Amino acid sequence: MGPVTAGSLMSAPAVTAPRGATIAGAARLMGCGPLKRLPVVDEDGRPVGVVSRGDLLKVYLRSDARLAEYVRHEPLTHLIAEGDAALSVRVTDGVVTLAGRLPPSVSPDLAPRLTRAVPGVVDAAADFTPA
Numbered sequence: 405m406g407p408v409t410a411g412s413l414m415s416a417p418a419v420t421a422p423r424g425a426t427i428a429g430a431a432r433l434m435g436c437g438p439l440k441r442l443p444v445v446d447e448d449g450r451p452v453g454v455v456s457r458g459d460l461l462k463v464y465l466r467s468d469a470r471l472a473e474y475v476r477h478e479p480l481t482h483l484i485a486e487g488d489a490a491l492s493v494r495v496t497d498g499v500v501t502l503a504g505r506l507p508p509s510v511s512p513d514l515a516p517r518l519t520r521a522v523p524g525v526v527d528a529a530a531d532f533t534p535a
Contacts, residue, residue, distance in 0.1 A: 420445045423452055427523065431460050466524040468495040475500055475525070479518035491515075498526035505533045 420443045421430045434442050434457060444453040466474070472495040480491060480502075491504040500519050506512060512532045519528035 415439075418443065420449075420451075421455065423447070427460060427463055430455050434460070463523045468498065471495045471498065471500065471522070471524050475502075475519055475522060479522060480515060498524060500525055500528040502528065502530040503532070 415437070419433055419437065419439060421433055423444055423446050425433075425444070430442055430444075433439070434455075440457055442455045443451050444455055446452050472493045475495070476491075476493050480493075491502060491506070494501045494503070500516075500522075502515050502519065506515065512530060515532075516528040516530045519525055
């Protein structure tokens with residue numbers, strides 16, 4: 405028996421992710437089989453990098469402080485014009501609590517829904533006062 409080659413250890417056809425794949429898309433590809441790493445390819449199919457299971461998990465394992473900062477500046481700033489609301493964001497063990505006041509044009513259910521979609525957020529609750 406000859407030496408074992410890399411080719412004999414590969415899965416075929418190769419499972420790859422396009423450069424523009426979302427984190428959820430990459431995780432889904434990896435979850436379809438026993439993949440620990442996923443090659444990322446450009447538009448021509450050339451390798452540009454590798455995503456590991458650990459890389460995917462890092463997005464979900466942000467500290468409470470980093471989650472709070474992200475929630476303050478990402479989903480909520482797109483929802484509410486600066487100066488139109490007075491919101492506080494508190495995070496404990498990945499659970500986000502939003503408090504304060506929203507402008508009348510924003511549904512109180514929208515901010516927690518957007519917040520729950522942030523990778524790493526376990527849950528979101530809100531305690532808004534009428535504007």
